[in-house]
Amino acid sequence: MTAAAVAAILLPVMSLAQQRGPVTNLPLPRFVSLKAGEGNARRGPDLSHRIDWVYKRRDLPLRVTAEFEHWRRVEDMDGQGGWMHYALLSGVRTALINTDMTALRAQPDADARELALLERGVIGSLQSCESGWCQIDIDDLQGWLPRAALWGVESGEVFD
Template sequence: MRPMMRPIATLIALMLAVSVHAEDAPSSVPDTQELGEVTNLPLPRFVSLKAQEANVRRGPSTDYRIDWVFTRRDMPLQVTAEHGHWRRVIDRDGMGGWVHYIMLSGSRTVIIDEMTPLFSMPDEDATQEAQLESGVVARIRECNVDWCKLSAGGFTGWSPKTNLWGVGETELID
């Protein structure tokens, strides 16, 4: 299951937003973008899991029960809300809960939705460098409107955004 589609206003705001390289980094976003009340960063936004394991709680404190544990370092997550030191996150299946912010990183990653080639350039006619299987987590090096330059398993190359979860449809990353 994929996350729900964003409203058009959010997509336009994401096109204009400056990419964020750290969870607490300042950001310049249009007035139409919703901002987190704690960090003043755009909501929703993508981050990655910094820790090997992170408790996912029902609410934003240790008083709430743990519903499950994320166990995949660098897994991309989407922050949908903030409360104090807690961030409400969802994974690519829309499952989530509240995670302490220290468990998250601004380092951007994506998860491959289906088998996808890595090309030497952002062009389907370019040389194919590697083939990434569904479920692989790759680090984002940069993204233009339609393509992202990724690295995974010692390979680096360009992949169309259509096969990736963890980057906005029109998001630009330098």
Template sequence: MTKTGAFLAFMAVVLGLIVSGAEARAAERGSVTNMPIPRFVSLKVSEANVRRGPSLTHKIDWVFTRRGMPLEVTGEFGHWRRVQDRDGVGGWVHYSLISGARTAIVDRDLAPVLVRAAADGQVKARLEAGVIVNMDKCGPVWCRVKVGGYRGWMERSALWGLKPGEVIE
């Protein structure tokens, strides 16, 4: 075997291990809920204490103050969920403070909300970065959103709160 052939075989093994690791993480389930980890949820309340550990005895590190804010669940322990926001800030919150309702944060300033799911669709509104939208449907490219009396379509790439390839129906 040539050096090039050996190198290519080695890279194939490495890439196979990387893909296997990603598939294993994608297939991970929560020990309490048996739901996928990671997964996205939203903040059910307008104020939630975020603790260092999964109990009331742990110190409060943060307080999330935006009802509807999307959060990524990265762990479970009893009635507690380890979550993080789009900046990676987080900790443990009680499960009663989060909801399965899907929301997203606009990640691009002045992102358009369109009448239809097409790049040439009429613009209904433009949203500033940081605005929280409700999502009721999301495909590979477009998400149907609702915010402030507007309902329309946004490019998925302008939103944070979805796993890659995730479809919401």
């Protein structure tokens, strides 16, 4: 498939308005996580395309921005990415700490007891998000973080 043919299919999908994927009918963009310990992000949606990135961190949150057959266009926190086969991705929601020494709190309140200080780059499993705070599991700890300290959840997104 030529790049022009792929672009013609994807142009309607690339808008950031709340759209649905043509394959899954799930919202675009949306967050997923890397299921495998390693995954190749390719220049296009096919094994013949060049590998641009190799992700080597299981549970890394990625944003899906487009779909084509069994392929998903993903980007990481830095806006880098490419096309990955859907089998490498999971619907399990994770988030990456994007600010250094972020306090994990016992409750969704800036004055709540501090459970731990988290370094930038730590990944945890999202449990729920509400009014500016997200509940997250990191190893054996469960607590609350300000949404602004996380990458892997949209601003204003609420889920439980």
